[in-house]
Amino acid sequence: MEQNTSHLTCACGAFHLDLHATPIITTECHCDSCKQAAGRLAALPVSQPMQMNDGGTHYVLYRKDRVTFPAGTDTLREFRLGADSSTRRVVTACCNTPVFLEFKGGHWLSLYGNLWDESRRPAIELHTMVPKGANVPNDVPSGAWATAGFYGKLLIAWIAMGFKVPAIAISGAVKA
Numbered sequence: 001m002e003q004n005t006s007h008l009t010c011a012c013g014a015f016h017l018d019l020h021a022t023p024i025i026t027t028e029c030h031c032d033s034c035k036q037a038a039g040r041l042a043a044l045p046v047s048q049p050m051q052m053n054d055g056g057t058h059y060v061l062y063r064k065d066r067v068t069f070p071a072g073t074d075t076l077r078e079f080r081l082g083a084d085s086s087t088r089r090v091v092t093a094c095c096n097t098p099v100f101l102e103f104k105g106g107h108w109l110s111l112y113g114n115l116w117d118e119s120r121r122p123a124i125e126l127h128t129m130v131p132k133g134a135n136v137p138n139d140v141p142s143g144a145w146a147t148a149g150f151y152g153k154l155l156i157a158w159i160a161m162g163f164k165v166p167a168i169a170i171s172g173a174v175k176a
Contacts (some may be wrong), residue, residue, distance in 0.1 A: 001137075008115045010097035011048060015072030017099070017115075018171040019062055023106060024157045025150060026122040029058035030136065031129035037081055037089050044096040048114045054136050057112030060122050063157050064166040066110055077174040091174055107165045108159045126150055146172065 006019040012055065034057040038050040050057050076099065078088040086104040091097060101110040113121050127142035128150060140147075 006116075008111075010072070010075070010092040010095050010099070011046065012092075012095040014096075015075050015092045015093040015097070015099070015110075016070050018068045019069060019111075020066045020068070020103065023122060025126060025153050026058075026060045026124050027110075027126045027128050027150065028052060028054075028058050028109075028115075028124045028136075028140075029128045030054075030056045030131060030134060033081060033087065034129075037079070037101075040081075041079060041089065041091060041096070041098060044091070044174070044176055046095050048097055050098050050112055050114060050152040055134075056136065058121070058124060059110040060116070061108050061110050061154075063108055063161055064106075064168070065161055065164070067111075074171070076170045077172045078170045079174045079176055080128055086109060088170075089168055093172065093174065096174075102168065105165055107161055107163075108154060109168075 003020050007016065008019065009016050035055060038057055042049060052058055075092045075094045076090050077093045078090055080088050087101060089101050090099045092099060098112040098114060100112065124140055126140055126146050127136050128147060130136055130142045
């Protein structure tokens, strides 16, 4: 096994992904889009919950060139909140496991924290898109300065990738 490689699967084991090296950052997003998508995808049968107790969605961000899919890519389906949405969420068709969120033109994947067993799940380093007055734990940073650091980490990762934006082909969509 390669050093610093994590092997993850969907709930039923038909889909596999390998993560090489360490994540860019681990976040919990509180934006309206993530909340709406989590609510709609939670209605699918056998779906794993995407939201944390405080309403945020746990993401582990990896450079696309550090994620490989050794099995089950034919089970991946995309979900978009609307036809013109610049983000797509990807779930498995076999068991409706949420796998990742991808931004159009993005060089990273925001993998859903639920892919890891709770005991191995990377800890949240930052809360993003927290609405004013929201009741979120103050155990990790949030706010403008923390978000600026978040974007800085994404830029450094993109530079390290030579400004490449690998494409990930997904055939089919899921309606939720």
